[in-house]
Amino acid sequence: MDKLSxxxxxxxxxxxxxxxxxxxxxxTLFAVAQAYFRSHLGExxxxxxxxxxxxxxxxxxWGPTNPLWTFTGIDPAVEMLQIAQHxxxxxxxxxxxxxxxxxxxxxxxxxxxxxxxxCILVLHFIVDRQEKLHLLQNIHDQLKxxxxxxxxxxxxxxxxxxxxxxxxxxxxxxxxxxxxxxKVENMGKVIMNISFISDQEIQQLLSEAGFKNITRFFSxxxxxx
Numbered sequence: 001m002d003k004l005s006x007x008x009x010x011x012x013x014x015x016x017x018x019x020x021x022x023x024x025x026x027x028t029l030f031a032v033a034q035a036y037f038r039s040h041l042g043e044x045x046x047x048x049x050x051x052x053x054x055x056x057x058x059x060x061x062w063g064p065t066n067p068l069w070t071f072t073g074i075d076p077a078v079e080m081l082q083i084a085q086h087x088x089x090x091x092x093x094x095x096x097x098x099x100x101x102x103x104x105x106x107x108x109x110x111x112x113x114x115x116x117x118x119c120i121l122v123l124h125f126i127v128d129r130q131e132k133l134h135l136l137q138n139i140h141d142q143l144k145x146x147x148x149x150x151x152x153x154x155x156x157x158x159x160x161x162x163x164x165x166x167x168x169x170x171x172x173x174x175x176x177x178x179x180x181x182x183k184v185e186n187m188g189k190v191i192m193n194i195s196f197i198s199d200q201e202i203q204q205l206l207s208e209a210g211f212k213n214i215t216r217f218f219s220x221x222x223x224x225x
Contacts, residue, residue, distance in 0.1 A: 015055055021177045025220045030061035032217055033150045037116050040148045046115040049142055051104060052122035054080025056087035063093045070096045074104055104138045113144040124154035124194040136209035152225035156196045170221045
């Protein structure tokens with residue numbers, strides 16, 4: 001194994017370990033999303049758009065068990081895409097995976113519409129409401145009419161006691177995992193830099209973007225889908 005592969009594997013392990021602590025039932029999120037997609041797509045060929053594909057977790061969760069699915073993944077982070085590409089190679093999915101560095105606008109105009117799409121743990125990194133809406137509208141426009149979409153992101157009213165209580169519980173999970181109190185306190189400050197918006201506002205954004213039949217299917221700590 002070369003130095004780049006070793007570095008990518010170590011970065012992937014660190015990222016996945018942290019994410020699984022940060023989002024309890026993280027793997028369940030992907031399992032429920034897969035079941036939802038399958039209920040709509042059936043046992044047939046399907047093309048999936050993965051927004052925020054860096055890290056390759058969607059590929060490893062859905063690729064091996066759905067041999068008729070193809071994946072187009074986009075992500076602005078080059079190194080995270082390299083991790084996703086490495087996973088695709090390790091899982092022998094290369095022929096079914098296309099990865100693009102950039103935003104959803106990077107998709108070629110000739111790209112056919114997709115049968116399903118996901119945007120998992122991405123939206124809360126976009127601060128501006130109009131930019132959030134623009135992303136969701138672009139995803140909607142890339143889907144065939146009526147096809148399934150899964151969104152998961154941080155949620156909550158920044159000023160509410162309820163969110164502050166959830167953050168304390170979230171911090172306690174990291175303490176239980178062996179993180180130092182100082183590091184967890186710093187993480188609590190950092191987490192407030194992401195863009196929390198209420199569940200109602202998320203539903204409003206999805207509705208404005210053109211999505212119908214919006215349903216909450218997942219909630220864990222600071223995140224919901």
